Amino acid sequence: MRDYVHLWMSALFLKREAYEYQRDRKNSFAHGLAFIALAGLVVAVFGIAGAALRYGTEPNVDAVKNVILNHLQGMPFYAQFTPRNESEFLSGYNRVWDTFGSIFVGHPTNAGAFAGLLATAVTTPLLWIIGWLLYGGLAHLIAGRGNPHGSIGRGLGTIALATSPQLLNIVAVLPGASVGGVLIGLWTMILNVFAMRTAYRISTSRALVSALFPLLLLLLLLVLFACLGAFALTSAIQGGRR
Amino acid sequence: MSTLSLIAGALLLRGDAFKILRERSDVFARGFVLLLAVGFLVGVFATGTRMLTDLVRPQTEAEMTQTVLRAFENSYPQSSEFRSSIEPYISEGAAMGFELERLPPNSGAAFRPFSRLLHWLGESISIPFAGRFLGLLLIGGLFVQLSSRWLGGKAGIAQMLGLGALGFAPSLLEPLSNLLRLGGSLGGTDAFGPVENLIGFVALVWGVAIYIKATAVAQQFSYGRAIAAIVIAVGLVILVTLALAAATGAAVAAFISVLVGTVR
Numbered sequence: 074m075r076d077y078v079h080l081w082m083s084a085l086f087l088k089r090e091a092y093e094y095q096r097d098r099k100n101s102f103a104h105g106l107a108f109i110a111l112a113g114l115v116v117a118v119f120g121i122a123g124a125a126l127r128y129g130t131e132p133n134v135d136a137v138k139n140v141i142l143n144h145l146q147g148m149p150f151y152a153q154f155t156p157r158n159e160s161e162f163l164s165g166y167n168r169v170w171d172t173f174g175s176i177f178v179g180h181p182t183n184a185g186a187f188a189g190l191l192a193t194a195v196t197t198p199l200l201w202i203i204g205w206l207l208y209g210g211l212a213h214l215i216a217g218r219g220n221p222h223g224s225i226g227r228g229l230g231t232i233a234l235a236t237s238p239q240l241l242n243i244v245a246v247l248p249g250a251s252v253g254g255v256l257i258g259l260w261t262m263i264l265n266v267f268a269m270r271t272a273y274r275i276s277t278s279r280a281l282v283s284a285l286f287p288l289l290l291l292l293l294l295l296v297l298f299a300c301l302g303a304f305a306l307t308s309a310i311q312g313g314r315r
Numbered sequence: 316m317s318t319l320s321l322i323a324g325a326l327l328l329r330g331d332a333f334k335i336l337r338e339r340s341d342v343f344a345r346g347f348v349l350l351l352a353v354g355f356l357v358g359v360f361a362t363g364t365r366m367l368t369d370l371v372r373p374q375t376e377a378e379m380t381q382t383v384l385r386a387f388e389n390s391y392p393q394s395s396e397f398r399s400s401i402e403p404y405i406s407e408g409a410a411m412g413f414e415l416e417r418l419p420p421n422s423g424a425a426f427r428p429f430s431r432l433l434h435w436l437g438e439s440i441s442i443p444f445a446g447r448f449l450g451l452l453l454i455g456g457l458f459v460q461l462s463s464r465w466l467g468g469k470a471g472i473a474q475m476l477g478l479g480a481l482g483f484a485p486s487l488l489e490p491l492s493n494l495l496r497l498g499g500s501l502g503g504t505d506a507f508g509p510v511e512n513l514i515g516f517v518a519l520v521w522g523v524a525i526y527i528k529a530t531a532v533a534q535q536f537s538y539g540r541a542i543a544a545i546v547i548a549v550g551l552v553i554l555v556t557l558a559l560a561a562a563t564g565a566a567v568a569a570f571i572s573v574l575v576g577t578v579r
Contacts (some may be wrong), residue, residue, distance in 0.1 A: 086343040138412045144407045148403060247436050247437030
């Protein structure tokens, strides 16, 4: 465990030796997999503990819901509601609260959300591993092409260390604490370039292109899906008109 | 070199402190610890003085509503007609905030102080991880590293980030502003406002001076070249921001026009 903490700290603060050690160790891929699984588990456990702490320190969810509703009802727009409008508004309000209430208060508010929270102990490491394999595999297409040092196992094993900034999310165990997701993403990207450069022994510019390639591909896919979605929506609207 | 002596070295712009840090293998870790310590202290005072003010001189619902209304009027001076239509919403919103803040925690009203303590710690520890500390360090460090490379800089990214963190040392002046604000709130006076602004200005100039020295030492530059690297980096950040905003705007506009055009 102490070795993992040391590796995490060294990787987080861009110590070259950590990345070289991870690249050159026997079974680099397996160690990378264990690193990500452990990091994901730690973040999930802290997330569960954080939700428990927030439950203890935040007000009762029904009390919050009622206070908000009372004051919404005191606003001028509410006075103009017809009885039908009012009943639609109330059912919408209850629906929104049932769906998103746990997000507002930061802890589960129903059995489904509670089960979802407990499941993060499994889903977080699993999702991180899937993301790591996809990201590392796509980055390998650029970094490993025509590269005599380009072993995908060593590449993935080293890139695993770049997830280190995600562990800073454990700070959010305290109520009211948060760590900027964009900043964690930026830090992770810096580590990805560093890891890629060390793992594949390539130039910084090639490492940068390799690190950005999976993200650009994802962006392209998102744009493509958005266009397809817009096309499907407009076709449906036109079909409905006919 | 302890964090305290590092802070002192940075504040006094002592060249040897910068150079010793540059040569350490844990340069980024040291810089991050400094950022964490300074940011946490700033957070403890900022959050603590606000909580203390609430505790010593709690606002009534009417006072709180008046404060929010006054802040809104100062920020968005509008016609009296618009103001009268929006006022009931702001008053009701402020009253909602007042009531929500006073609801007891799930663990019971007796645990309210413990809950407040945890929130104080949580909000304080978030400050070093916010955009104005960690965000500025990472984005600034990244772009200055890029521009420095073009100008022949020799630092690695860890050295740039580690030494760049020294520029946050003057933020230690911020608690002084908080204490003045606390004194002003408790005494019911705004007389300390100009002094607070002056402290903020001094901390900013001091921080910029340290950052220039940090860039010069990390990249083994002259001060002129370090300033040029920072100016180019600021220009790059503005350009990238504008380009991203334009690209997002164009994408949204194209999406809407396709949608509207097809529906017609």
